[in-house]
Amino acid sequence: xxxDHRTPEGRxxxxxxxxxxxxxxQAMCRHNNHWHEARGEEAVFIGGFAxxxxxxxxxxxxxxxxxxxxxxxxxxxELAAGVFGTDGSNSGGNWRGDICPTPSERFIGxxxxxxGTTVAYATGAAxxxxxxxxxxxxxxxxxxxxxxxxIVAESMNLASMLQLPLILICQNNQYAxxxxxxxxxxxxxxxxxxxALGLEVVDVDGNDLEAVISARATAVARAREGGGPTLIHAxxxxxxxxxxxxxxxxxxxxxxxxWEKLDPITRFEQKLIVAxxxxxxxxxxxxxxxMAEMNDIVAAAKDAPPTENLVLxxxxxxxxxxxxx
Ligand SMILES: Cc1ncc(C[n+]2csc(CCOP(=O)(O)OP(=O)(O)O)c2C)c(N)n1
Ligand SMILES: [Mg+2]
Numbered sequence: 001x002x003x004d005h006r007t008p009e010g011r012x013x014x015x016x017x018x019x020x021x022x023x024x025x026q027a028m029c030r031h032n033n034h035w036h037e038a039r040g041e042e043a044v045f046i047g048g049f050a051x052x053x054x055x056x057x058x059x060x061x062x063x064x065x066x067x068x069x070x071x072x073x074x075x076x077x078e079l080a081a082g083v084f085g086t087d088g089s090n091s092g093g094n095w096r097g098d099i100c101p102t103p104s105e106r107f108i109g110x111x112x113x114x115x116g117t118t119v120a121y122a123t124g125a126a127x128x129x130x131x132x133x134x135x136x137x138x139x140x141x142x143x144x145x146x147x148x149x150x151i152v153a154e155s156m157n158l159a160s161m162l163q164l165p166l167i168l169i170c171q172n173n174q175y176a177x178x179x180x181x182x183x184x185x186x187x188x189x190x191x192x193x194x195x196a197l198g199l200e201v202v203d204v205d206g207n208d209l210e211a212v213i214s215a216r217a218t219a220v221a222r223a224r225e226g227g228g229p230t231l232i233h234a235x236x237x238x239x240x241x242x243x244x245x246x247x248x249x250x251x252x253x254x255x256x257x258x259w260e261k262l263d264p265i266t267r268f269e270q271k272l273i274v275a276x277x278x279x280x281x282x283x284x285x286x287x288x289x290x291m292a293e294m295n296d297i298v299a300a301a302k303d304a305p306p307t308e309n310l311v312l313x314x315x316x317x318x319x320x321x322x323x324x325x
Contacts, residue, residue: 003050003071005213008277014050014209015272016286018042018265021067023290024076027298028066028083033244038064040207040239041173043264046071047212048141048169048232052220057129059108059122059140061171062115063238069107076294080301093307108140116142116149119168123155126166126229137223139216141169145176147190153197156231160198163228167219168194170231172206173238178250194231206234207264210271237262 003017004010021042028035038045045064049071052058060068066079081088108121122140129136142152147170159166170190174181187193191201200222204211212234219230237259241248248256272278 001073005051005210011272011277014046014213015265015268015278015283016290017050017067017071018046018209018268019287020070020290020294021046021064022265023287023294024066024070024079024298026291027294028080029240029244030295031298031302032083036063036243037238037240038067040259040263041171041236042067043209043212043268044169044171044206044234044236045141047209048167048171048216048234049139050213051217052139053136055106055134056136056220057106057108057122057125057138059118059125059138061118061141061143061146061169063143063171063173064141065109069109072107076297077301080298081304084301084304085306086301086304087307088301088304115146116151118142119146119149119155120151122168123159123164123166126159126164127162129165130162135224137165137167137220139167139169139220141171143176144170144172144174144181144185144190145179147172147193148176148184153193156194156197156199156229159229163226165223165226166229167216167223168199168229168231169216170233172233172235174235175238175242175251177242180250189233191231191233194233200228200230201233202230203233203235206236207262207267209264209268236264239263 001013002010003013005014022039025038029037041064045060045068049058049060049068058068058072069079070076078088078090082090085093087093108118119140119142122138126138129138146152156168172181172190176184191203194201202215204215206212215232219232222230239256239260269278269283273280273283
């Protein structure tokens, strides 16, 4: 499927990937009270991970990981089973993730709840690509809070030192649970830190799909040519709570309402409507139908019985499952 934003077909697929990702996410909100919703951040993770090659390594932030996995071809029923840890998942129910899909080829999910680890895995993957002289890249995303994990600084340092084919996307939704990024990040911004470590850096409006796509495309082209790593700092906003049932006492309704006006899906949709590439009625009806479809899939996954074949050592099932070796 083409996600080339320069073609009408690619733009429609990008719009659909954002809507489908949100539909899956919102269905999870209804059926899983541990869910960490990604509403409002779609332009960062769809724009950041679109148009990559099949053999590129993809390591999204946990918030938005399912939407990226869907865009990369996952089956939504299998994905939902992975979240609930039931038989229908690609780990056979053995790798339950409250918030993340189970792993599959070239896709680094969140193997533990420890934030920052995926950035290091992606850095290791980029090292592998470089050592094997493969013309592929690794792309990872992480939150503003995760940016403070030491392993992110170590990864950026290694990537810069060895000029690895790595693209790091800081999905800055302005909060780490209840802590504002403006308070938590000392010494300027995550971009300043990356600059100090010698990375190429670009700041983008993370609610503008095309701005993210353009930054990512430049960074990927550079990395494929041996030009080394880029940090893309994408400023966005978490429209929902940190997780379901978050009382959200740390921010005002007015602040949320102001950012809701900058909804990345509405912004891109309006562009397509104005360009005559998408009808307003068509957009509304397709959105409703995707919402209903994802709701049915997630509801069915929730009702499935827990797996009876639990394997405590994940490597025991890795060989006959679709897990990258
Ligand atoms: C190493 C580590 N420290 C703390 C946590 C607890 N924790 C889970 S989500 C979260 C907030 C992360 O903020 P950010 O990286 O900005 O991502 P966001 O939740 O905003 O998407 C924290 C602190 C964790 N999972 N791992
Ligand atoms: Mg955050």
